[in-house]
Amino acid sequence: DTAVSQTPKYLVTQMGNDKSIKCEQNLGHDTMYWYKQDSKKFLKIMFSYNNKELIINETVPNRFSPKSPDKAHLNLHINSLELGDSAVYFCASSQRSDTQYFGPGTRLTVL
């Protein structure tokens, strides 16, 4: 069983579109995260939710909106996609501030 899963694995879309990436974890963790890895391979945290409450919100454009329907899910919605949004997005989860476990990533390409 996959511990942290993301869908879709690949996402190709046009500029200006709105898209969502879904993340689910079956580890029973209470904290989930979104990271972005750009073309230079730097991995940066974007958001973190603990028990559906936003607790980390880095400097991210307002076009990015995380949504946590329950503790096991953290979705990332992106409005008005731009070329610079092309990246690999990773979801992760942890039990509070313990070790984080990452998903396989979603490669987003904006044309």
Next chain:
Amino acid sequence: DAKTTQPTSMDCAEGRAANLPCNHSTISGNEYVYWYRQIHSQGPQYIIHGLKNNETNEMASLIITEDRKSSTLILPHATLRDTAVYYCIVRARIQGAQKLVFGQGTRLTINP
């Protein structure tokens, strides 16, 4: 967040021990050292972490100096599958979560 410094790249022969150094001279007393690796754009994989004492698990060993200003990750018998980018991270704890700040890491290449 404490900053870490790692060599950009390293090579190791298959079957040998791979020793990856990391400097974290500004680490605070309650901050843990974490190691992750990323194999060819897959999701980062947790390896090991420690606070003061040396740690060992099925994947690796972590040696932390007494002053905690540096550490070394040891892969005892490197295989080709260990080729990856290895990240040394000092964890910043935020209530209810942990903030991992990834640097550039060390690109480890295991040669046959």
